Amino acid sequence: MxxxxxxxxxxxxxxxxxxxxxxxxxxxxxxxxxxxxxxxxxxxxxxxxxxxxxxxxxxxxxxxxxxxxxxxxxxxxxxxxxxxxxxxxxxxxxxxxxxxxxxxxxxxxxxxxxxxxxxxxxxxDVWVIIKNEEELTEEIQEEDFKYRLLEEIVHEFTGKEDEDRLSIKLSDAYEISNGDFFEEEIRENYFEKLSFLAGMDEKEIKDSFRRFLVIIKKLNTLYGSExxxxxxxxxxxxxxxxxxxxxSNSKGVQLNFIDILAAKLYKGFNLREEIEKLQNSYHITDYKFNREIIVRTISYIISNSKEVDRTYILTNLNYNHFNDYWDIVCKYYKKAIDFLFKGNYILSQSWMPYENMIIPLIIFLKELEGNDFSQMNEKQHEFISYWYWSSILSQRYSSGTNEVIIQDSIVLGKVAKNIRISDKIYFNKIRTQINSFEDILALTKKGSAVYKEILNFTNFNSKGLIDWNNSSKLSFNSKLEDHHIFPKQYIKENYGDDENAISLIDCVANRTLLPKITNIRIGKKAPSEYLTDMKIKNKDIELSLKNHLIPVEILEGLYDDFYYDFVETRAKQIFELIEINIKQREKKILENFFQAPISSNSGNIKVFVTYYNKRIDATFDIETEKVLYNGKKYSVSAAANKAKEDLSGKANLSTNGWKFWKYTTDSGEERSIDDFRKSIIVS
Known part of the structure; x- marks a missing residue:
């Protein structure tokens, strides 16, 4: 036994x-x-x-x-x-x-x-996003779809469907695998609701449904694996x-992939020594430089805007790359932190929602004429501000981070060069998910990026938070705590029978950033009591409260017995500012920075594909949606299958031709001809 x-x-x-x-x-x-x-x-x-x-x-x-x-x-x-x-x-x-x-x-x-x-x-909601055929290695493409491993074909797990890739919600797969559904029921109730199918012809939909069923089976196997x-x-x-x-709380030391990289580079570049020198440079001890940010930025540059993942970094980067780019990337890194602090986007690096967002900012600087934020024009400044806040509120850096870093770096690089963005779907991806003041009340976890964003957004709106003891502006990287405006113990003692109030103790609407020492002195007194004590030292305490978006009536004790009214009032005030500074700017940002990739729905364009390390050229007729390849006209997908057969010598290689064929935009960007189909749908 x-x-x-x-x-x-x-x-x-x-x-x-x-x-x-x-x-x-x-x-x-x-x-x-x-x-x-x-x-x-x-x-x-x-x-x-x-x-x-x-x-x-x-x-x-x-x-x-x-x-x-x-x-x-x-x-x-x-x-x-x-x-x-x-x-x-x-x-x-x-x-x-x-x-x-x-x-x-x-x-x-x-x-x-x-x-x-x-x-x-x-x-x-957790969705598994499946790679498109052209995103797979040639070796995997040769395998029949049903024999491919989930590990080989999964693009990412995320919180919403990807309009450009086959997506399946994990709970749908679980429900289907536990139920007794006919195929028609699965197709009608789950598959046909996918926006990915928009504009597909009958054959594409049939192939996609087959793949959908195969993924369901693979997920069922995953769920049942002992x-x-x-x-x-x-x-x-x-x-x-x-x-x-x-x-059980003791933790061991974990080896980071950067430590492995440091050993690899040591012969010609001492990564540990260089990061230490950087940390001690500029005579700014408050700045904290994350070596992973620098490494991933160098990877982005070396890979021509294609790779920032650890596999590429460990396989392809060498000490020559670091000798060439270390100093300039570090210089831009320092400027990016300067910009975020001086622009009141962050009050402390430890409270920055997503540190990886520094990478696109570095690339923006690299591509900006003059390589300094002072050289931005007003439209560029508006875009950077909108992108920063809206990206955090959309939580897009919570998953698929490598792809998001690349996508945002490409976009910010274009904005720096005054090139418009041709992918309209991108603007949907960075749209805020905070749609009411109740969404703010739901933010109670201090590890959440959106929770941190709300605290930083207060700092941004006030053009810098001030202390409560003397109304002096808080310095960068102060030892800050997310102070409870209504002290935790006060709520427990006075609202012990009110489950709604107790559940909102840690709500972000009851929090604001203050130096730790100020927070300690507050204790468990009623808000009006501890604020009155503070007014003895700081006669301008009302100014401090307004600066932190706190109703000044709290000083008079009007909220002491009405905690829920207080957090609701403050949450509504914060949401109103999000509406004004972010949500209402969506339309203007789209008008200033989006440009449709095509100007008409007719005419021919040159298209190409690289497969098996060989390039094939063809012509795409926008109006008829046919591809002229080797003197014959095919449907988009049939032309892709024929091209793959000619190059690989293997028949029956099914693929989505709309993702397979590429064209080059006026700005030199390579994009799939799916733009021509989506341009009609999205516009």
């Missing part, structure tokens, strides 16, 4: 089923579910790639205990602040449930377990239970 405390495995489906049946629960004192949605995307990417994600540790207690359900609440809106159900079980009930139902507690790994459950049950989740099952008494939680 196997030792129950040895490592074992179970499937995702088994875990989800057991959470549904109440056989897997959490100890009541476990911390809340705190993972940002981006962590869930990374988790499923790791599962698909068979990367070890750590073991889940279950416990079978031999004592009475109160447990609570796994967090099934929506992230925002109705029910997001509902109280989680708790249950008390006697020792006898625990013993019976563990023997009959395999009842167990999640001691470690609840963030992973909860993320998996929420994705498969549709509480969180080896996917490893776990330990511990039988423990109260003493062991306590010891486990005392000792």
């Amino acid at each position: 196997s030792d129950p405390q040895m490592q074992q495995t179970e499937s995702i489906r088994f875990l989800v089923d057991n959470i549904d049946s109440g056989n897997v629960v959490l100890p009541e004192f476990q911390r809340d579910f705190v993972w940002d949605i981006g962590k869930t995307y990374e988790l499923f990417d790791s599962l698909v790639r068979d990367i070890f994600i750590g073991s889940i540790i279950y416990g079978k207690p031999s004592f009475e205990i109160t447990v609570r359900e796994v967090d099934k609440r929506p992230r925002k809106g109705t029910g997001s602040r509902a109280k989680l159900e708790t249950m008390f079980f006697t020792r006898e009930e625990i013993e019976r449930k563990t023997q009959i139902n395999n009842f167990r507690l999640v001691l470690d790994g609840q963030q992973r377990a909860t993320s998996i459950y929420r994705a498969l049950k549709g509480i969180d 080896k996917l989740l490893s776990y330990y099952l511990l039988n423990m008494n109260t003493e062991k239970f306590a010891l486990f939680f005392e000792r």
Whole structure:
């Protein structure tokens, strides 16, 4: 008989089923579910790639205990602040449930377990995006689609459908695999709702549906794989239970891929020494330089705007590249931080929502005439500001970060050269997802990028936050805390029976950035009480409150007994500023920076494709949507299949011709002819 405390495995489906049946629960004192949605995307990417994600540790207690359900609440809106159900079980009930139902507690790994459950049950929208045929290696393209591994064909996991790629929501796949659906039902209820299908002909739709079904089967296999989740099952008494939680927080040292790169470059470029020199240069000790930002920027430059991922970096970059580009990239990096701070986009690097957004800013500087932000024209400045705030509020850096870095770097490089953007869908991708003040009330997790953005946006709107003790402007990288305006303990003591108020204790509308020492002195007093104390030292405290977008009536005690009214009022005020500074500028940004890739729906253009390292040229008729190849006219996809057959010697190689054939824009950019189909649909 196997030792129950040895490592074992179970499937995702088994875990989800057991959470549904109440056989897997959490100890009541476990911390809340705190993972940002981006962590869930990374988790499923790791599962698909068979990367070890750590073991889940279950416990079978031999004592009475109160447990609570796994967090099934929506992230925002109705029910997001509902109280989680708790249950008390006697020792006898625990013993019976563990023997009959395999009842167990999640001691470690609840963030992973909860993320998996929420994705498969549709509480969180998690989409798997499949690569288009032309994005695959030639070796994989030669395989029949049904024999390809998920790892080979997955582009990314993200929070919404990709209009340019076949996309499947994980919860849909779970629902389909658990149901007894006919193909017609799957097609009507799930597949035909995809916007990816817009403009496709009948054959393309048929091929896409076949692929859709194959992916469903592959995901079903993934969900049912017994080896996917490893776990330990511990039988423990109260003493062991306590010891486990005392000792389970120790962490080992993790090797970063930059450390491996440093060893590779050491012969001709000492990366560790150079980053230390950089950190000590400029005589600015407050600046923190992230070596990964510099490395990925150099990778972008060397790869001609195509690669920033670790595989490319470790395989292709050498010390000559770093000797050539290190100094200039570091110079632009410093300028980018200067711009963000002096423009009040950030008050502290530690509170910057997405550090990777510095890379597109560096590329903007590289392409800008004069290589300095002072050389921007007003339209360029407007775009940078809109792009920065709107990109954060769209959470587009929460997933697929490498592709997003490349896409934004290309776009900002064009803006720097006053070249308009021909991809209208790009503007949809950076559109804010904050659509009401209630979305702001739902922001309670300080690790969330949008939470951080709201705090920084307050700083931006006020042209720099000031302290409350003396109304002096807060300095860069001050030791800041997200101070509770209504102190946490005050709310607990005065609103203990009000679940709505308790759920909003950590709401971002009740937070503002202040120096740590100021925050400590506030304690648990009523807002009017501690602010009146501060007014003795700072007679202009009303000015400080306005600067932090806090209603000055709070000083008079008008909100002391009306906490919800306070956070609602402040959330509405913040949302109004988002409307004015971001949402209402969408149309103007589109007018100033979008230009359709084609000016008419007729005429011929030269198209080409590179396949098997060979180039083929052809002609595309915009009006008839036919391709003239080797003297014959074909449909777009048939021409692609014929070209692939001629180059590879293999027949029946199906592909999406709209993504396969490329053309060159007036600005020299290579794009797929899908622009011609999408231009009519999107405009």
